[in-house]
Amino acid sequence: xxxxxxxxxxxxxxxxxxxxxxxxxxxxxxxxxxxxxxxxxxxxxxxxxxxxxxxxxxxxxxxxxxxxxxxxxxxxxxxxxxxxxxxxxxxxxxxxxxxxxxxxxxxxxxxxxxxxxxxxxxxxxxxxxxxxxxxxxxxxxxxxxxxxxxxxxxxxxxxxxxxxxxxxxxxxxxxxxxxxxxxxxxxxxxxxxxxxxxxxxxxxxxxxxxxxxxxxxxxxxxxxxxxxxxxxxxxxxxxxxxxxxxxxxxxxxxxxxxxxxxxxxxxxxxxxxxxxxxxxxxxxxxxxxxxxxxxxxxxxxxxxxxxxxxxxxxxxxxxxxxxxxxxxxxxxxxxxxxxxxxxxxxxxxxxxxxxxxxxxxxxxxxxxxxxxxxxxxxxxxxxxxxxxxxxxxxxxxxxxxxxxxxxxxxxxxxxxxxxxxxxxxxxxxxxxxxxxxxxxxxxxxxxxxxxxxxxxxxxxxxxxx
Amino acid sequence: xxxxxxxxxxxxxxxxxxxxxxxxxxxxxxxxxxxxxxxxxxxxxxxxxxxxxxxxxxxxxxxxxxxxxxxxxxxxxxxxxxxxxxxxxxxxxxxxxxxxxxxxxxxxxxxxxxxxxxxxxxxxxxxxxxxxxxxxxxxxxxxxxxxxxxxxxxxxxxxxxxxxxxxxxxxxxxxxxxxxxxxxxxxxxxxxxxxxxxxxxxxxxxxxxxxxxxxxxxxxxxxxxxxxxxxxxxxxxxxxxxxxxxxxxxxxxxxxxxxxxxxxxxxxxxxxxxxxxxxxxxxxxxxxxxxxxxxxxxxxxxxxxxxxxxxxxxxxxxxxxxxxxxxxxxxxxxxxxxxxxxxxxxxxxxxxxxxxxxxxxxxxxxxxxxxxxxxxxxxxxxxxxxxxxxxxxxxxxxxxxxxxxxxxxxxx
Numbered sequence: 001x002x003x004x005x006x007x008x009x010x011x012x013x014x015x016x017x018x019x020x021x022x023x024x025x026x027x028x029x030x031x032x033x034x035x036x037x038x039x040x041x042x043x044x045x046x047x048x049x050x051x052x053x054x055x056x057x058x059x060x061x062x063x064x065x066x067x068x069x070x071x072x073x074x075x076x077x078x079x080x081x082x083x084x085x086x087x088x089x090x091x092x093x094x095x096x097x098x099x100x101x102x103x104x105x106x107x108x109x110x111x112x113x114x115x116x117x118x119x120x121x122x123x124x125x126x127x128x129x130x131x132x133x134x135x136x137x138x139x140x141x142x143x144x145x146x147x148x149x150x151x152x153x154x155x156x157x158x159x160x161x162x163x164x165x166x167x168x169x170x171x172x173x174x175x176x177x178x179x180x181x182x183x184x185x186x187x188x189x190x191x192x193x194x195x196x197x198x199x200x201x202x203x204x205x206x207x208x209x210x211x212x213x214x215x216x217x218x219x220x221x222x223x224x225x226x227x228x229x230x231x232x233x234x235x236x237x238x239x240x241x242x243x244x245x246x247x248x249x250x251x252x253x254x255x256x257x258x259x260x261x262x263x264x265x266x267x268x269x270x271x272x273x274x275x276x277x278x279x280x281x282x283x284x285x286x287x288x289x290x291x292x293x294x295x296x297x298x299x300x301x302x303x304x305x306x307x308x309x310x311x312x313x314x315x316x317x318x319x320x321x322x323x324x325x326x327x328x329x330x331x332x333x334x335x336x337x338x339x340x341x342x343x344x345x346x347x348x349x350x351x352x353x354x355x356x357x358x359x360x361x362x363x364x365x366x367x368x369x370x371x372x373x374x375x376x377x378x379x380x381x382x383x384x385x386x387x388x389x390x391x392x393x394x395x396x397x398x399x400x401x402x403x404x405x406x407x408x409x410x411x412x413x414x415x416x417x418x419x420x421x422x423x424x425x426x427x428x429x430x431x432x433x434x435x436x437x438x439x440x441x442x443x444x445x446x447x448x449x450x451x452x453x454x455x456x457x458x459x460x461x462x463x464x465x
Numbered sequence: 466x467x468x469x470x471x472x473x474x475x476x477x478x479x480x481x482x483x484x485x486x487x488x489x490x491x492x493x494x495x496x497x498x499x500x501x502x503x504x505x506x507x508x509x510x511x512x513x514x515x516x517x518x519x520x521x522x523x524x525x526x527x528x529x530x531x532x533x534x535x536x537x538x539x540x541x542x543x544x545x546x547x548x549x550x551x552x553x554x555x556x557x558x559x560x561x562x563x564x565x566x567x568x569x570x571x572x573x574x575x576x577x578x579x580x581x582x583x584x585x586x587x588x589x590x591x592x593x594x595x596x597x598x599x600x601x602x603x604x605x606x607x608x609x610x611x612x613x614x615x616x617x618x619x620x621x622x623x624x625x626x627x628x629x630x631x632x633x634x635x636x637x638x639x640x641x642x643x644x645x646x647x648x649x650x651x652x653x654x655x656x657x658x659x660x661x662x663x664x665x666x667x668x669x670x671x672x673x674x675x676x677x678x679x680x681x682x683x684x685x686x687x688x689x690x691x692x693x694x695x696x697x698x699x700x701x702x703x704x705x706x707x708x709x710x711x712x713x714x715x716x717x718x719x720x721x722x723x724x725x726x727x728x729x730x731x732x733x734x735x736x737x738x739x740x741x742x743x744x745x746x747x748x749x750x751x752x753x754x755x756x757x758x759x760x761x762x763x764x765x766x767x768x769x770x771x772x773x774x775x776x777x778x779x780x781x782x783x784x785x786x787x788x789x790x791x792x793x794x795x796x797x798x799x800x801x802x803x804x805x806x807x808x809x810x811x812x813x814x815x816x817x818x819x820x821x822x823x824x825x826x827x828x829x830x831x832x833x834x835x836x837x838x839x840x841x842x843x844x845x846x847x848x849x850x851x852x853x854x855x856x857x858x859x860x861x862x863x864x865x866x867x868x869x870x871x872x873x874x875x876x877x
Contacts, residue, residue, distance in 0.1 A: 024496070032522035034512055035505035040483050052497055079499065080484035098497030118497065122488070143488035333541045 001030060005048045005091055012049055012065060012093070019061050025052040025099070036094045039079040040141075041427055043087050047074065050094035056176070056213040059095065063180040063211070066093055072456045073178065075207040077117065077149030080141045082344065083425030085153055085206045089460030095211060097148050103127055104214070110188050111219040112171060117148025117212050124217075134222040136163035136254075139421065148212055154204030156421035158255040158286075161379030165421065167203040169218045175202060175210035178457045186216060201447070206423050207458040209451040223288035226254070227298045228321045232279035232311035236260065237355040239281035242305060243378050244351070246285070249304060251297045255286035256379030257328055260358060263375045266334040272323045279310050283378060284328055328375075335373050339388035342373075343400050345428075347411040348382040348420030360410050361385060368399045368406075382420030408434060424462045432464050468545070468552045470515065476549050477511045479542045480504060486536035486546070491805040491823045492529050500526045503536035503546045510553050517560055527553045529816070531809030531823075532689050534776035554691030563692055567811070571695045574650075574682045581682075582627055585654045589623040596620065601860060602851050615817070619852040621655040628657040629678045632664075637673050645713050646674040647703075647727060647739075649720035650682050651844030659844070662871035663719050663742060669756055669874055670749050675713065677706050683726040685773075689810050700730060707734050714738055717745045719867055721843035722810070725777035741774060742867055743783035743842060754790065761793040762873060767836035768866070769827065769850060770802045771843030784842055787866050791873050799830040806841075808849035820849075821856065828853035831861060840866045 001009070013026050027033055027050035036050040037043075053059045066073055072092030079086050079096075088094060101118035108131050115124060121142040125135050138157035139145060145155070151173075156165040172186025185198035202209055233239040243256055259267070259282040268275055275282065287297045298314065305312060315321035335342065349357050358374055365372040376384040387403045389396040408418060408431050418428050418435050433441060445463060448455070468476070486503035487493050493502035500509060506526045513523050530550045537546050563571070573581040596605035604619040628648055644667070652660045664674045681702040687695040707716070711734045718724045719742045727739045746753055768788055774780045788796040807813060807823030827850070831839045839850050839861050850863045 024498070027498075027500070029520060029522040031509055031512060031520040032500045032526070035500040035508050038482055038508065040481070042482050050499075078484055078487055080487070096497070096499065098499075101497070120488070141484065144484050144486075336542075 001046065001048060008069065009048050012069070012071075015065055016051065016061070019065070021051070021058065021061075025054065025058075027051070027094075036076065036079070036096060037088055039081045039084060039086050041082060041084045041087070041425070043084055043426075045088050047088040047094045048091050050096055052096045052099045054099045056100075056174070056182075059100075059176050059211055059213055060180050060182070062093065062095060063176055063178060066456075067179060070454060070456065072459055073211070074458055075148075075152070075211050077146035077152075078120075078141070078144050080145045081149060081153060081425065082346070082422040083153070083419065084427045085423050085425040085458075085461060086149075087426055089426055092456075092459075097146065097211075100148075100213070101146075106131055106133070106219075107188070108133065111221075112188050113217045113219055115147055115215050115217065117146060117151070117215060119147045121145055121147055121150055128219055129222055132222050133219040135169065135217060135219055137166045137169060139166075147215055147217070151203055151212060151215055152205060152207050153423040154421070156377070156380070156382060158257055158377055160377060160382070160421075161256055162252055162254040162288075163220075167200065170199055170203050170215060171218050172216035173199050173202055173212055174214035175212045177210050178452045178454070182213075183210065188216060204423065206425065206461050208448060208461055209457065211457075223254075223290075223294075225291050225294045226286055226288040226321070227294050228315040228324050229285045229287075229298065229301060230311065230313045230324045230327065231283045231285065231305055231309040232264075232275055233281045233283070233308065234278055234310060236281045236358045238308060239283055239378065240351075240355045242283065242308065243354075245304060246301065247379075249300060251287065251301055251304075252289075253285045253379060254288045255284065256377070257284040258282065258375060258378035259284075259327060259331065260374040262338070262371060262373040263331055263335065266338060266373070267327055267330045270330045270334060271327055273313060276310055282327060284324060331375060335386060335388065338371055338373065339390055341389055341391040343387040343389070343404055345385045345404065345407055345418075346376070346382060346420050346422045347385055347407065347416055347418065348380070349411060349414050349416035351379075351381050353414040353416065354378060354381060354383070357383065357410060357414060357416070361407065364403060364406050364410070368403045370396065370399055370403060372403070377420070380420070381416070426460050429460075429462055429464050432462065468548050473510075473549055473552050474514065476545050477507055477514070479544045480507045481542060482508075483541070485539050485541065489535040489539045491531060491533060491535065491807060492819065495819055495822045496529075501529050503540070503544075506530065506553075507544065507546065507549065510549060519557060519560060524557065527557060529819075531772070531805055531807070531812050533772035533805040533809060535772065535803075535805060538776040551688055551691065554689070555693045556691075558691035558693070563690065567690050567692070571687055571690070571692055574687070575695055575698055581650065581654060582629070585623050585627060586625065589625045592623050598622070599855065602854055602862065604848070604851050604855075606855065617852065617856045618817075619848065619855055621651075621848060623655065624657055626657065628653045628660040628676065631657055631661065632676055637675075638668075639673075641668075641671055641673040643673040643675050643713050644715040644717055644745075645707075645710055646676045647680060647683070647716055647718040647720075647723055648676060649718060649723035649844070651848075652719060653680075656844060659719060659865055659868055662865070662868045663717075665871050666742075666746075666867060666874065667717070670746075670752055674717070675710065677710065679706050679709075683720075683723040685722045685726040686810050688726070703727070704730065704732055704734075707737055711737070715740060715745070717742050719842065719865060721771035721774035721777065721841075722845060725773035728778060741778060741780055741783070741842065743774075743787055744780060746787060746870075747783040750786070756874060756877075757790055757870075758877075760873060760877065762791055762795060762869060764792075764837040765795045765797060765835060766792045766838045766840055766869070767797050767799045767831055767834040768802055769799070769806060769831070769839060769841040769846055771841050771846045772805050774842050775803055784840075784866055787870065788840065791866070791870050797834045797836060799834045799836075801826075801830060804830075806846050806849045806853070808845045810845065813849055813852075824849060824853045825857070828857040828859060832857065832859055836861055838862050838864050838869070840864050840869065842866060 037045040100116040139155040807820040
């Protein structure tokens with residue numbers, strides 16, 4: 001930190017303390033600040049100040065005070081993002097919303113929850129389930145990521161196949177513009193077409209347009225039953241055909257996860273059941289809903305694939321269900337044994353393109369001589385591509401980098417997108433112009449300018465520098 | 466248990482900053498502060514690694530840890546977080562020294578002349594001047610305003626006779642197979658009845674509990690405070706007792722923290738096995754089921770998982786089996802029994818406000834069950850829970866599951 005920023009930091013801190021902030025909410029020491037400069041992408045920067053507001057009035061105060069000095073603002077939830085969305089790319093103030101974690105209302109009649117942005121997604125799920133309700137979006141980080149982060153990154157999860165992503169559940173928002181003014185969008189109405197849909201615009205805006213302070217979330221009745229099955233196939237194309245057949249036969253799974261053969265090999269020994277050597281692709285299928293429907297659909301699933309599937313295991317109880325899920329849960333730590341580092345991208349492609357993507361990535365893996373492990377959400381085309389390498393080996397690092405360029409090129413060529421659920425952040429912004437035309441990007445930038453003319457709100461994200 | 470510098474460095478490098486520790490850290494849950502959660506602490510320790518200048522934020526972060534192991538249990542990279550924190554505290558102690566209160570208290574643990582036993586006895590004579598008995602719970606609260614002690618702070622009643630005194634004239638049956646009983650300081654000096662209960666239950670099962678008076682404190686509290694020298698001294702004393710009694714292979718304890726500490730000792734004699742009492746009883750399931758013979762306590766019971774039992778030793782099913790055995794349908798799970806109660810050794814004393822916030826969620830969960838008794842296999846948790854009941858004005862009592870078992874067996 002330069003002397004100038006240090007003086008500025010002291011001035012700001014004093015002003016905030018005078019305005020009713022508790023010293024615990026104002027982080028000024030360089031050592032502590034280093035803890036607000038990283039996220040799950042392991043980038044490390046040093047913000048000049050981190051603030052932990054406890055209510056929307058305090059958010060407003062911060063924005064007013066920061067505005068006087070034209071300072072940059074970086075909103076932050078749990079800091080568990082996978083694309084650097086919360087990384088302070090420049091001198092500026094972190095607004096950490098972890099202390100705004102009230103569930104303000106669970107409206108059982110309208111089936112809508114009103115929450116502050118710092119509410120932990122898993123805790124919201126737990127609370128609404130006590131009323132017999134259900135908030136379906138289930139990003140892998142749900143036990144610690146915040147709803148605010150989920151909304152601004154438009155996080156998905158395995159259940160997206162049937163239920164959609166976070167954005168499909170956001171009914172309305174309250175947010176503060178960078179100048180400290182409050183906007184409201186959406187409401188509790190199921191049909192609502194009055195004016196531009198600002199709610200959808202703010203969803204997935206990665207904190208670049210406004211600071212969200214209140215969120216209205218749609219809830220569903222909790223499903224009576226969940227049935228989990230594991231199916232193994234001899235090839236990716238056989239598995240892809242199976243996914244297609246399921247959907248065509250009106251089996252409506254909430255989740256269809258897949259593991260490629262690298263993934264299978266990595267977890268095989270940790271599993272409580274045996275998978276044959278010939279198993280090339282594993283599908284983990286979950287069907288939920290009313291008892292009778294789930295039963296009928298599960299039977300149909302078994303009937304359809306009893307010949308083609310190499311293995312078909314149905315979980316009979318919660319314990320067996322957990323055992324089947326082990327295959328997926330053990331995956332991340334298990335693939336870490338393949339190589340010390342991984343570059344992880346979360347591309348998404350149209351459903352029909354999955355076998356093609358997988359086979360081209362296989363070829364790419366041979367060309368660059370690095371293992372590429374794929375797993376993810378077969379039901380919605382969202383694939384987690386992991387290039388395994390040792391970053392300390394410069395030759396491997398270069399090949400890894402080249403692989404990422406190629407992966408994005410293949411994805412876009414097949415009509416896919418750079419990110420299914422992690423967002424662009426600052427780690428993928430360099431590729432952004434490969435996906436969108438100049439006019440499209442210019443339109444997005446014009447919107448950004450309308451919200452934030454000084455480019456002070458989470459700068460350095462989404463758009464290429 | 467003490468790590469070398471290079472081992473610490475290896476652990477720090479393992480963290481990928483995924484954030485999973487945030488889901489379970491009781492301190493992060495209350496503060497929302499990134500520097501207070503394992504990921505942030507590891508980051509700070511890495512930045513300041515080997516540095517002799519310790520910034521305030523570093524000291525505060527390292528100090529704000531309950532050593533509850535929740536983060537460790539939830540870490541897919543298996544980073545030995547609590548050991549890193551303990552090592553950081555040792556580093557701090559080497560540079561800054563130990564605070565005076567802890568220094569004085571630890572001196573009692575190792576001093577044979579002015580020992581903790583004598584301190585407690587002296588206390589038992591004068592405690593009534595400053596403290597009064599709680600009407601509904603076992604414990605004392607202050608009579609008059611005292612510095613640093615609020616009106617709800619509960620301290621244990623100091624008994625005139627400790628476990629060693631009571632056991633002096635005990636006759637043991639040499640016919641029975643023997644095992645060592647490590648009572649731990651809380652049972653030995655503060656709640657000797659708990660020790661008698663355990664000995665009684667073991668006798669019923671046909672075992673002789675030997676309780677050597679030479680046992681020291683298990684060392685957990687000194688390890689947690691960064692006092693490596695005292696910790697080593699205490700451990701060596703205990704290892705000597707284990708070695709002197711090497712013909713006895715099994716050591717049982719009723720204290721979750723003692724069990725956790727003992728199991729981590731490096732040089733236990735060969736074949737020496739440390740068991741929590743619930744583990745031991747589970748191994749003698751059939752016999753105990755015969756003894757209980759289908760009788761049940763009629764009061765409603767719930768259970769709090771001591772961190773050092775659940776996360777430290779991975780013991781969850783045995784205490785629940787025991788409670789179902791003694792209470793049947795009257796055993797009700799509370800919400801999130803796994804969450805820390807906020808005691809954390811001396812944390813509850815040094816960070817009263819934060820500890821109480823953590824405790825509040827626990828007492829709310831206990832209240833919601835409608836239980837009359839809240840059980841836990843750790844004297845530290847039990848004292849904290851009693852304080853929670855006083856603060857929340859709840860009527861439930863706190864008991865070690867073993868004391869309930871002894872009650873059931875005595876009444877037959």
